[in-house]
Amino acid sequence: MKLECISMKGSGKSNEDAYVIQQVKHVYAVIDGITSLIPYENAAGQTGGAIAAELVKKQLEAMPEDAALHDYLETINEALQEQMRQSGIDLEKKEALWGAACAVVRVGDAHIEYAQLGDCMIFAVYEDDIVRPLTHTQVSHLEQAALTKWEDGINEGLCTRTELSERCMDILIHNRYQANGPGGYGVLNGDVACRDFIEYGRMNRVGVKALVLATDGLFMPRALGGAQPKWEETVLPIVHKGLQRYTDELITLENNDPECTRYIRFKKSDDKTGMILYLY
Template identity: 90%
Template sequence: MEKGGVIMKLESISMKGSGKSNEDAYVIQQAKHVYAVIDGITSLIPYENAAGQTGGAIAAELVKKQLEAMPEDAALHDYLETINEELQGRMRQSGIELEKKEALWGAACAVVRVGDAHIEYAQLGDCMIFAVYEDDTVRPLTHPQVSHLEQAALVKWEEGINEGLCTRTELHERCMDILLHNRYQANGPEGYGVLNGDVACRDFTEFGRINRVGMKALVLATDGLFMPRALGGTQPKWEETVLPILHKGLQRYTDELISLENTDPECIRYIRFKKSDDKTGMILYLH
């Protein structure tokens, strides 16, 4: 129970996907009423530190620690800019060539500060924040900034399946040119925002404040928790991800999603780029 009754109950989860390590992270700072989910993005040029952490994992951990240390009077979007500068400094210390986008470590994130009357938020990338009201209305506060770029790759992936490709490796190779192109759109025109040390990041941060009237919960999620699109089907509505998370709880929802992914290891029944992405989520029950 949080002092002042701002948050009545909290659920959180963070599970490794099919990769080597969990490059997601999350923040729970109840004293400051700050909560966040973070999705590390590994550089296309392979990098690991002495501890075996990828660039994406290092970036996610840095964002987490910086948010945990955020002054209570800091504006969320301004502080994300500060974190971006810290990340640039860390990469420079590690000898990363900052002019090469394929070498940059990165992180998407979604952060909220919960007040008695208002919710403040800031976001980059495709981490999402949803307000859920008493009547189960789901209100996305954010937009998955990468979705317009990923769509072309998903279409090409589905075409490959229809042409007879039946392994994830073949399908991934087919779409690699688009995936590489998309990475170069980070913090660029017609691209998407991401914390990757590039000063242009500030122009892509989305932020705002809404009131809490009629709101029963906030749901924060990295993209590994999104319900995937079935082959030949339409993109699931946000309600198909958010309401099951809320009604089943994060653990059961995540277990069921992983079971679904395990029945489709080659990503041909459900269109996605990995068998199982890292999954991090949070439910903040407001009363």
């Protein structure tokens, strides 16, 4: 099976994404680390989000072949809780928790198993270019209010990312407190409630030519005043052009809009990790 993978740092200090390629076990994953609101760095300078992403990566690489993906994500969540405890993190403070979103697949001869938390996505692409999302961006219903407030700020004359970020910060902070909570979204952050947010399943692979896994930094952003791009506008260019060319073009778009006023997003450039698995 042919595959292409990319992982690139965005405009932040470090790349808090990670990925898993276990060809013998047929397990593949993308991971998006989420830094705590209370700043944390270990002795090596890693943020909590980077530490969480690395832990999820190592745990998935060590996953037994007979483990159920959704059950194993719960096991990983427990391991993350223990690592935070050993690092002196106050587990009662949601703003102190490290976190990670994750999308993982196991590709069998006849079936594809998958599990997901957060806003990492998995897509099946069929021979006729039909794109089937296997997952849902669990934070989209919360982010929409902030994106709308961001766009309203632009329309009112704000023209820098700093001004726009300050305008939306209250919503962004509020959203972080909704992790693994009622009406919120799922994330690996040591909270046992994450088990209620793990999405998982199995599909047959008849007619599927490719699987695409992506962290949210690869999603095509919405243009000011425009409609939200359909998943096909992200996934099909990735499949047809390849990940590298798609990513290069997306970064060019971002570099031409450093203040995030032409394309609505919270960062000039988010970390980008993606994978295409060509099934035949």
